[in-house]
Amino acid sequence: MDERTLDAIIARHDAPAGRLLGILGEIQNQEGYVSRETLEMLSEKVGVRISQLYGLATFYSYFTLRPVGDHVITICMGTACHVKGAVAILEALEGLLGIKSDVTDDGKLSITTIDRKFTVEIARCFGACSMAPVLRIDGNLYGYATPEDLPGILGEYGWKP
Amino acid sequence: MIQQEIPGKPITVTINGKEYRANEGEILLSVAIREKIEIPHLCYEASLDPYGACRLCMVEVVRKGKREMATSCTLRAADGLEVLTDTPEIVKHRSILFELYLAEAPKSDVIRDMAARYGVTRTRFLKRIEQGDPLGNKCVLCGLCVRACSEIMGAGAINFINRGPYTVVNTPYYAPSRDCFGCGACVRVCPTNAIEMEDAGAERVMKSWSGTRVPLSPCECCGRYYAPRELSASVLARLDTPLKEEIARLCPECRGKHIAREEILAKHGGSAKHA
């Protein structure tokens, strides 16, 4: 992220409460991830230690530290979704996209297809448990998902078998 | 932040049926420590505000015939306060916690010995052993190092990373830290001796903190490397004493000798000027 963009984001968040999360959220939204360079620049600008920012960025599943694909698929692995079959959804997705997910050392699963079209991530509860199991693609929620639904859903985002 | 404790008025508290003198408002755990009453604890550090993270220091407070559990590191002494430290409930609670800690820090001798002292020698929980863990599978995530680093030293070099079962303490990106002074406060407060630090010639290596290296400055008198350079500068900036000069140049040992020599010179009418 370039310095001017970051300055503009910082300027929009001047209330102390939730300030850092607000800024980090905007960075995530604009860039699709929070890069190390941006985090270091932010640390300088707001006078907050990089250890604190990194702690926040690794705590919330909302943030990604690595670049992601064109479309981000987030599978909810919260309790309700887990019970309703989220693991089967994840496995089916892996099969369709030809990826093998592996939990990284931060415990955040995040894997991107080689063509950089899709990134698969997991989250803990979207707060939509009544529609479990739930997945989200680029901000669109899909409830009551089944492995059979996936090809159709992925098709909306340009996936071809 | 560190609070300046003003001793409250003298009062009496009862621990396990025996009366003890204490100051009003004093932390009950510190009364117990002073009176050599054993209460296991991991996250209490007198120079930091009590935090109540490890839950090991639980005691039962007896109030109007009723009993309730409380962490003794956050409990303040008040006149007539009555606590019990070894009731069946406490023993049960403690045993489970020790089992959890044995699984969390399977390589920690401190935990092993402490648990054994309370009769817990095995755990039913899955032991978490990670190859190459920078903290040697000894960290219980009490947070004392993080707090000493930021609240006492103002360095903020380390922090919690991740969340839930993946939580660890380290430097951001597991990269050598530019914020670390190499003061070693973390090493000193760690209850499980998990943090490794080593002085190698002109450098101090914070082995557990991603191999952060900090230059040391040598004593002008004996040549021994003795203090992190950055740290001496920042401490000196805050210091206002005629000794400032000597502190900047001499290691504690040489400083002692130097001061003694000056005193002798002064007594015998010699010059007290610095050489």
Ligand code: SF4
């Ligand atoms: S390294 Fe030691 S002081 Fe730091 S959190 Fe772990 S146990 Fe506590």
Ligand code: FES
């Ligand atoms: S558990 Fe998936 S939305 Fe709540």
Ligand code: FES
């Ligand atoms: S010492 Fe009281 S909770 Fe850790």
